[in-house]
Amino acid sequence: MNEKSFIRDRLVPVGSILLVILIAWYVAAYSMNAPFQRDFDRRAGETRTTAEFLMLTMTQPKPTMPAPHQVASNLWKNTFTVKPWSKRSLVYHSWITLSATLLGFAMGTALGVVIAIGIVHVPALDRSFLPWIIASQTIPILAIAPMIIVLLSAIGVTGLLPKALISTYLSFFPVAVGMVKGLRSPDVLHLDLMRTYSADKLQTLWKLRIPASVPFFFTSMKVAIAASLIGAIVGELPTGAVAGIGSKLLAGSYYSQTVDIFAALIAGSVVAILLVTTVDIVGRFVNTRMGARSQ
Amino acid sequence: MSAFRPNWQALLSLLATIYSLTALPFTATMNPAWSIAAVVILAAGALVSMLRAASSIQTTALALASFGAAALLIVGLADASGTATAGYFAALVAAWLLGWRLVTVLSGDGSRGSQSGNLISITVPALFGIWVLILWECIVRGAGVPFVLLPPPSAIGLRFAGSLPILAADFRQTVLKAVLFGYVVGSLTGFLVAILADRFRFFANGLLPIGNMVSALPMIGIAPIMVIWFGFDWQSKAAVVIVMTFFPMLVNTLAGLAATGDMERDLMRTYGASHWQVLLKLRLQAAMPFIFNALKINSTLALIGAIVAEFFGTPIVGMGFRISTEVGRMNLDMVWAEIALAAVVGSLFYGALALLERTVTFWHPSYRR
Numbered sequence: 001m002n003e004k005s006f007i008r009d010r011l012v013p014v015g016s017i018l019l020v021i022l023i024a025w026y027v028a029a030y031s032m033n034a035p036f037q038r039d040f041d042r043r044a045g046e047t048r049t050t051a052e053f054l055m056l057t058m059t060q061p062k063p064t065m066p067a068p069h070q071v072a073s074n075l076w077k078n079t080f081t082v083k084p085w086s087k088r089s090l091v092y093h094s095w096i097t098l099s100a101t102l103l104g105f106a107m108g109t110a111l112g113v114v115i116a117i118g119i120v121h122v123p124a125l126d127r128s129f130l131p132w133i134i135a136s137q138t139i140p141i142l143a144i145a146p147m148i149i150v151l152l153s154a155i156g157v158t159g160l161l162p163k164a165l166i167s168t169y170l171s172f173f174p175v176a177v178g179m180v181k182g183l184r185s186p187d188v189l190h191l192d193l194m195r196t197y198s199a200d201k202l203q204t205l206w207k208l209r210i211p212a213s214v215p216f217f218f219t220s221m222k223v224a225i226a227a228s229l230i231g232a233i234v235g236e237l238p239t240g241a242v243a244g245i246g247s248k249l250l251a252g253s254y255y256s257q258t259v260d261i262f263a264a265l266i267a268g269s270v271v272a273i274l275l276v277t278t279v280d281i282v283g284r285f286v287n288t289r290m291g292a293r294s295q
Numbered sequence: 296m297s298a299f300r301p302n303w304q305a306l307l308s309l310l311a312t313i314y315s316l317t318a319l320p321f322t323a324t325m326n327p328a329w330s331i332a333a334v335v336i337l338a339a340g341a342l343v344s345m346l347r348a349a350s351s352i353q354t355t356a357l358a359l360a361s362f363g364a365a366a367l368l369i370v371g372l373a374d375a376s377g378t379a380t381a382g383y384f385a386a387l388v389a390a391w392l393l394g395w396r397l398v399t400v401l402s403g404d405g406s407r408g409s410q411s412g413n414l415i416s417i418t419v420p421a422l423f424g425i426w427v428l429i430l431w432e433c434i435v436r437g438a439g440v441p442f443v444l445l446p447p448p449s450a451i452g453l454r455f456a457g458s459l460p461i462l463a464a465d466f467r468q469t470v471l472k473a474v475l476f477g478y479v480v481g482s483l484t485g486f487l488v489a490i491l492a493d494r495f496r497f498f499a500n501g502l503l504p505i506g507n508m509v510s511a512l513p514m515i516g517i518a519p520i521m522v523i524w525f526g527f528d529w530q531s532k533a534a535v536v537i538v539m540t541f542f543p544m545l546v547n548t549l550a551g552l553a554a555t556g557d558m559e560r561d562l563m564r565t566y567g568a569s570h571w572q573v574l575l576k577l578r579l580q581a582a583m584p585f586i587f588n589a590l591k592i593n594s595t596l597a598l599i600g601a602i603v604a605e606f607f608g609t610p611i612v613g614m615g616f617r618i619s620t621e622v623g624r625m626n627l628d629m630v631w632a633e634i635a636l637a638a639v640v641g642s643l644f645y646g647a648l649a650l651l652e653r654t655v656t657f658w659h660p661s662y663r664r
Contacts, residue, residue, distance in 0.1 A: 013501030032524075064524065124395065127402040127416070128423035135642055146606070147630050150622050151444060226511040233513050237606055245516075253519030253607050265516045276511045 025068050026058075032065040033057040066259040074263040087243070090267045096244040097232050098271055100160055104167020105228040109221060111168060112175025119176075120183045120209070121201065133176055145234045163235035163244075170231040171224035178220025182213025214290060218283030225275045233268060245271070304396040305341040311389035312337045318382030322437070325371035330382075333367040336360050337389045344396055353400055361393035365429045377439020387433050394426050446628040454628040455635060461617070462636050469614040470640055472529035473601040477536025482593055484537070485544025486586070492545075493552045494570070506546040514539045518604040527608045535604040540593040547589035551582025584659055587652040594644045598637060 037057050041048060048056070058067040066074075075090065084091040115133070119126045145166045152162040186208050194204045236246025245268045252261035312334055315321070321330045340360020344353050368387055372379070401419050428448050434440070435447040442450070455462065492498035518535050525531035555578050563573045605615025614633050621629040 009500050010504070013497050014504050015501075017498075017501035017505060123402045124399040124419075127419040128398050129420075131416075131420035132423060135645075144618075144630075144634055146619055147622050147627070147634075151627075154444065222511070226513075230513045230515055233516060234603055237603075245513075249516055249519050250607070253522060256523055258520060258523060261516075261519050265513075265520075268516055269512045272512050273508065 022068060025065075029063065029065045029067040030054065030057050033060055033063045036060070036064065062256055063258055066262050070259050071262040071266065074259045075266060078263060079267075090248075090263065093244050093248050093264070094267050094271050097229070097236065097246065097268070098275075100163035100232040100235065100244070101167055101225070101229045101271075101275070103160060104164035104231060105171050105225050107164065108168040108171030108224060108228060109175050112172040112220075112224070113179055113217075115172070115176045116179030116183055117205065119180050121205075130180065133173060136173065145231070146237065149235060163232050166235040167228040167231035171228040174220045174223040174227065175217075178216045178223075179213055182216025182220075183209045185216065186212045211290060215283075215287055218279060218286070221283070222276055222279050225279055226272060229268070229272050229275060299345055300347050301345050302396065302399075304392045304399065305344045308341045308389040308392035308396070309338060311385045311392065312341065315382040315385035315389065318380040318385075321368070321380055321383035321386060322371050322378045324374055324378075329367055329371060330386075333364045333371075333386055336363045336367070337386060337393065340364075340393050341389070344393070344400075350400055354397060357393050357397040357400065361390045361397060364390040364393075365433075368433055369429070372433065372436045376436040379433075379437030383437055384434075387430070387437070391426060391430060394422065398422055443625045443627055446631060450628045451631040451635060455632040458629065458632065462632065464612050465614045465617050465633065466636065466640070468529060468610075468612045469532070469601050469605065470598075473532035473604075473613075474536060474597045476529075477533035477601065478540055478593060478597040480533070481537035481540030481597075482544045482590060485541040485589070486548050488541075489545050489548035489552065490574070492549060493574075499549055502545065503549055506542050506549070509542045510546055514542075515600060515603050518600070519607045521604065522607045527610055529613075532601045532604040532609075532613075536597045536600045539596045539600040543592045543596065544586075544589045547585045547592075548582060551585025552578050554578075554585065555581045583656045584652075587648065587656065590648050591645060591652075594648060595641060598641050598644075602637065 034053075034057050037053065037060065041053075057063075058070070063070065078088055078090045082089045084095075086092060115129075119130055148166055148169075149162045152158070152165070183205075190208055190212075191204070194208050197203075199207065232244070233246040233249070236242075236244040237250055245264050248264035248267075249261055252258070252264060316334060319327055319330050321333070337360060340356055343356035343360075346353075364386065368383065368390065371383075398419055401415055401422075431445075432447045432449055435445055446454075488502070492502045515535070517538055518531075521531040521534040521538075525534050552574075559577055559581075560573065563577050568576070602615035602618070605613045606619050609616040614637060617633050618630050621627075621633070
C-alpha cells in the first residue's frame, strides 16, 4: 500500500459521490414533478417545448420533489436576507432548537456521568440498574415525547425546558453506558498501584478513573449530542408549530411546502454537523493535551 | 464477636418504621391492625437482616418483609387514594430500604464470579423493576396524583388487558407492516451497497465519510416528506424506516469488512482464494459483530422512525397515531399501554437479535467464560 493522499482517497471519491447524488436529485425532481406539470398543462391546454417543460418542473411553487437550487435559494433567502431574529429566519428557528439541544445535552451528560460513577462504585446499582439502562435503549423513547410535553404544559412548565428534558432523556444513555466502560477501563495494574499509594475511592476516581475515561467520554458525547438534537426536534412537534426546526417541519407538512421542509432539514443537518464537529474538535484537543496518542 | 452486624439500610429502615408509628392508621380506609402488622413485619425484617446469619436466611427474611409490607401497603390504598399519611410514606420508604438491602445482599461484594449465577443476574434487575412499579403505584395513588398526570401501573395494566383488540390492530399496522418491511429492506440494501462499495475502493472511500455524517443527522425529519410522497398509510412509514436504517448498516458493514488483519488476509491469499471466497469465508465472518451491532441499532431506530412518522399523518390506526390522539384526549392510561407495548416489542426484538448474535458469532471473545 502506498501512502494515503487526502485528495485521491478522500476528496475525489467523496466529491464524485456527492455529484452523483446531486444529479440523481435533479433527475428525481424532474421525474417526480413531471406528472403534475403534464396534468396542469393539459388542463390549461398549453403545449410546451421540452426545454420549457423541463424548466417548469424545476420551478413549481409546491413541487413534489424540490430541485436543489430551489432549496438552496429558500435557504439563502431565509438565512441571509431576513433579520436573524424574525420569525421567518431559519437562524431564529435553528437557535431555538439549538438552545433546547444544548440545555438537554448538558443535563443529560451530567446525569449520565453521575449514574456511571454510581454504577461503578455501588455493586447493587451495577447489578440492578445497568440491565435496565441497556433495556431502555430498546424502547422507542421518542414515542413518549408528545406526552412529556403535554404533561409538563399541564403543570405549567412550557418553553425551553420540556424539549430539553426530552433531549436529556435521549442523551444520558450513551453517556452513562460509555462512561461505565470508560471508568472501568483502567487495568488491574493501575488500580493496584493506586492501592499501594493507599488512595481512597475518591482519589482513585479523580486521578485514575476519570482521566482514563476521557476518550470514552468524548466518543459517547458525539452520539449523545446527535441524539439530543433529534430529541429537541421531535419535542417541538406537539407544541403546535410555534418555533424551532421541528415546528418548521410540521408547518411544512401541514401546507405541503416541500421546499420549506427540505430547507428546515438542511438547517437541522447543518446544526447537527456543527455540533458533532465541535465535540470532535474539543475531544481531539483535550485528548492531545492529556497525552493521548493522536490517531 | 457480637451477634449483630448493623447495616445502614436496615438501620434507616428501622428509623422510618418507628417514625411511621406516629401517624396511624396509614390511610383513611386501612384497618389499624393491618397498619400495625406492616410495621411489625418491617421491624422484624430489619432486625433479622442485621443478625449474623446465613445469607439464605437473610434473603428470605428480607424478601418476605419488604414484599409483605409492600403488599399490605398497596391493599391499604383500596378506595383511599390521596389519603395516605406521612406514616404511610415512611413505611413505604422502610420497605424500599429493605428491598435495597435484599439487592445488596444478592449482589454480593461486587466481585464478579463470586455469586454470578444466572439466576442472580436475572433476579436482581427483576427486583429493581418490581420496586419501581411498587413505588410508582404507592406514590401516585397514595399522594393522589391526578390521573391525567401519571396513571398508576395497575390502571395501565387494566387498560392494556381491556383494549387488546385495539393494541393488536396498532401492532399490526405499525410493527408488522411498516417496521418489519422497512427494517428488512433498509438493512438489506445497506448491507448489499456495503458489499458492492467494498469491491471498489473508490466507492468505499467516498461512501464512508458521507455515511458517517448522515448517521449523525436528524433523519427523522424526512418523515413529513415521505408522508407527502407515499400517502398516509404504512408505505410512507416504511420509507422513513428504510432511510433511517440504511446508513447505520452501510457504515457498520464497511467498518466490519475492514476488521480483518493482514495475517488472515495473507493466509487466504496463500490458499489462492478469490475475492468472493475471501469475502464469504473470512471477511463476512469477521464483520458479523459489526453487522449485528447495526441490526441492534436499527431495531430501535425502526420503531422510533415508524412511530414518529405517524405523528405526521396516518390512517386511524397505528401506535404513533394512538399515542398522539390519546394524549390530546387526556387518556393517559391508553398512551402508557401503547408505550408498554412498544417497550415489550422493542425488548423482544432486541433480545431475539442478541440470541441470534450469540449463535452466529459464538467465536467472539466477549462470550468466553
